[in-house]
Amino acid sequence: MLFLIKGDLLTLNKNADILYQSAVVVNNNLIQDIGDYSAMIEQYPMAQIIDCSSMMVMPGFVNPHYHGALVSTRGVGADTGVPPLYSRNIPQGVLLTEEECDMFNILGYVEALRAGNTCIGSNYIQSEKSIQALADLGLRGVISERIHNVDFFRIPEHLYLLDEEAQYKTLSKNVELIENWHGKANGRITCHFGPHAPDTCTTPFLEDIISLAKKYDVGITTHLAQSNMEVEEIQRRDGLTPVQLYNELGILGPKTVAAHCIHLTEADQELLANTNTSVAHVPEGNLKKGDVAPISSLEEKGVNVAICTDSMSASMFESMRFGMAVHRLSSGRRTEPAPRHLVEMATLNGAKALGMAEEIGSIEIGKKADLIAVKKEKYHLTPIISPYGTLVHSAQATDVEHVWIDGEWRVKDGKVLGIDEAELCSHIQKLANQCWGRYS
Numbered sequence: 001m002l003f004l005i006k007g008d009l010l011t012l013n014k015n016a017d018i019l020y021q022s023a024v025v026v027n028n029n030l031i032q033d034i035g036d037y038s039a040m041i042e043q044y045p046m047a048q049i050i051d052c053s054s055m056m057v058m059p060g061f062v063n064p065h066y067h068g069a070l071v072s073t074r075g076v077g078a079d080t081g082v083p084p085l086y087s088r089n090i091p092q093g094v095l096l097t098e099e100e101c102d103m104f105n106i107l108g109y110v111e112a113l114r115a116g117n118t119c120i121g122s123n124y125i126q127s128e129k130s131i132q133a134l135a136d137l138g139l140r141g142v143i144s145e146r147i148h149n150v151d152f153f154r155i156p157e158h159l160y161l162l163d164e165e166a167q168y169k170t171l172s173k174n175v176e177l178i179e180n181w182h183g184k185a186n187g188r189i190t191c192h193f194g195p196h197a198p199d200t201c202t203t204p205f206l207e208d209i210i211s212l213a214k215k216y217d218v219g220i221t222t223h224l225a226q227s228n229m230e231v232e233e234i235q236r237r238d239g240l241t242p243v244q245l246y247n248e249l250g251i252l253g254p255k256t257v258a259a260h261c262i263h264l265t266e267a268d269q270e271l272l273a274n275t276n277t278s279v280a281h282v283p284e285g286n287l288k289k290g291d292v293a294p295i296s297s298l299e300e301k302g303v304n305v306a307i308c309t310d311s312m313s314a315s316m317f318e319s320m321r322f323g324m325a326v327h328r329l330s331s332g333r334r335t336e337p338a339p340r341h342l343v344e345m346a347t348l349n350g351a352k353a354l355g356m357a358e359e360i361g362s363i364e365i366g367k368k369a370d371l372i373a374v375k376k377e378k379y380h381l382t383p384i385i386s387p388y389g390t391l392v393h394s395a396q397a398t399d400v401e402h403v404w405i406d407g408e409w410r411v412k413d414g415k416v417l418g419i420d421e422a423e424l425c426s427h428i429q430k431l432a433n434q435c436w437g438r439y440s
Contacts, residue, residue: 007052060118062350068108144194278353
């Protein structure tokens, strides 16, 4: 199918960054051409015209680290004082049935798609169950199972106790995920191994995981240097920082996405840079816990930093806004990071982190047609003087009007195609009431 999208193009291509009243030509799942609208309709008279002249057309968000099912803790999880996965008192993780986890994941995926995420790095449990829904929605995804062999629920007591059953189950599930899904859904679904964190996986277990990642030739999604407790445990256990441990084991590298990276020494930052490890930055989640990652310093050293939403929200607009505010405050640089750079961190940098920079993350000829259109004619977006500035300072996830992934229309006129929003939300509310009722 050949179609032409007319609008203001925010290409994220440094050679032609903002193209007003232009057009992108899509042929099947690829971007075939870009240019002035009048020239494009002359050159492609048979193309179907999609009029987005009242919109900003840009690459879809690439969200490299996302726990969709943790919508189950929305509005509560950030106020518990401990990460939700360490708590027996809220419905999450192994405290949910497979069916409950699946439904919360589905809501998380639908929310991500509606918010303009065209590619997500999804990491949670029971992935094999919900991945079909992700594929059916048309999302592009890099999926991993949360792997660990330490009892999460004893960690708040500063006890790291071996859980051999979890070790076997989580690793087996990740292997099954890779064998059944890697490269499926016309290549939209790929897989990683997902060791949860250095302190929740013993060192020999981490060695097994990296060996399997090499065998299957897949990447790694992990949490790294996310808490003082983690840093203290790895120092006690291995005599190293978490980053040093991962480096010694060969986990760091261009195929690894490390989330959070808050508690880093200068030497840690250099290791991340020298190994070309990408950092999935969680500005909103970190700040709500009172944490700030050294993002400016990491970028100065050459680390690829991509913005993600992590959990309880899929709005990359909010993540960009939090990222701008917290790093201007912490660095003392009142105009940095600039809005355009934040949008790049939410698109092209995410694509780099997931090894897809040649395929997605910008509007360029030959790349996949993963595009979104943001409606301009809204009170809170008017007037638009700087498109990037407006997106970062003022836009909301509900301003996304259309989403195309692989050239297929997936959100149209603000509606996720094939989904009854009211019915899904009603069902999830009832489910959440039941799940939370178990703890009242």
